[in-house]
Amino acid sequence: MTHTADEMMAVEAARRLDDGAVCFVGIGLPSLAANLARRTHAPGCVLIYESGTIGAKPEELPLSIGDGELAETADAVVSVPEMFAYWLQGERIDVGFLGAAQIDRHGNLNSTVIGDYDRPAVRLPGGGGAPEIALGVRDVFVMLRQSRRAFVDELDFTTSLGDNVRVVVTDLGVLEPRDGELTLVATHPGTSADAAVEATGWPLRVAGDVAETRPPSDEELRALRSLRTKGDA
């Protein structure tokens, strides 16, 4: 079966979730990856959405982090202050997924503005849960399509810190921190290290032993494609 770049991203991120991992999930690709993990190798993965749903098991992918199905299938539903104080700040969450508009070589992220804060060229949604997720979970997974616009030498605004970023899964490959700097450690089938370097706004370090990601298996793709987003035809 052939696959898209987004499917490769979701599959590769899903593979990195251990069975039983307690995982803070955002909407979009992270939700796809976490639900795929739950339906393949990690049925015991606990999905937490910041709306307060703990142990959600949606049949369809939600459009928002607060869809009713998340509450209906959750083991517990808690208030938002409780979610951030008792559960996130309480260090009960293993993995947090983050996305952003920009990332730098240290895994710091910008989801606030493009341009100057007071006179922004583009006002982005803002940090939401990200600043405390970034420092409150054990491992941060970043999922972000690679381009010079997104992988920048200097962020326009630092929304969250990269201290706990363990992996960045892109549409071209996989970056991990080595000696304090994100380094290309794998490329996806059909791409190259050169393409990843070209799509990065800083001189990207390439590991000596760069691997090739295993392509999605038929089983992974079938499970992925069975996860329709709510409201899609």
Next chain:
Amino acid sequence: MAIVSLNDAIRELVHDGDTVALEGFTHLIPHAAAHEVIRQRRRDLTLVRMTPDVIYDQLIGMGAARKLVFSWGGNPGVGSLHRLRDAVEHGWPAPLELEEHSHAGMAAAYAAGASNLPFGVLRGYRGGDLPARTRVARVTCPFTGEELAAVPAHRPDVGVVHAQRADRHGNVQLWGILGVQKEVVLASKRSIATVEEIVDELEPVPGAIVLPAWVVTAVAPAPGGAHPSYAHGYYDRDNEFYRAWDTISRERDGFVAWMKRHVLETADVEEYRASLVATVAA
């Protein structure tokens, strides 16, 4: 006031220049109340909300707001809020002052307000550029010496929530995703709860909370009043509307025409819902 019409509740409790928090974290978003604020042409409001999604896009685009206190401003799962962006990037229809927080900071500020404390405390706002752009200070734990973040408590003039139902005494019951509904009501000087229905008796529901009548200033029936968000057990989220909002709100003219047709020219939530049905049917 107990049980009143939504029109009366907004007229008597929301004034020009007030700090108003309409809450509901993806669920039970009080759209009908926001529409009534727009119909009554309130101005210079400081709007507080964790996730200023479509509801605040409408209020901001119609010129009701002077300032926004928030932590995430987007159309969930869809993209940008075009009216919010237009206000911040181009000052249309009026410049919008921002006070920006993280979700954890907003939640702590509401909890502090509900607790009658001057500030909320959390392990947050560490590093990055946000602390220099917002109201946050560092405090030292007197027991361990750990440095923590302090955020000023939210004490809105008016807190507004939507809930599933109330009884005839005005006790309000809600369930499903709880958000910061309890905190915003308890933190605010005055509060309004719109409800799907008024019932004789509040049957217990798993996970439900009850806001006793004496902490809610006014209860107003507004069936369907959370649309396009949802009321757990009553109706689903209108995901199609959230997608459509991206187009409706993209240009100023189209946005104003839509607000005129569906909010300004309708009298209440019933007429608003009917106007949407009429548009789809046309």
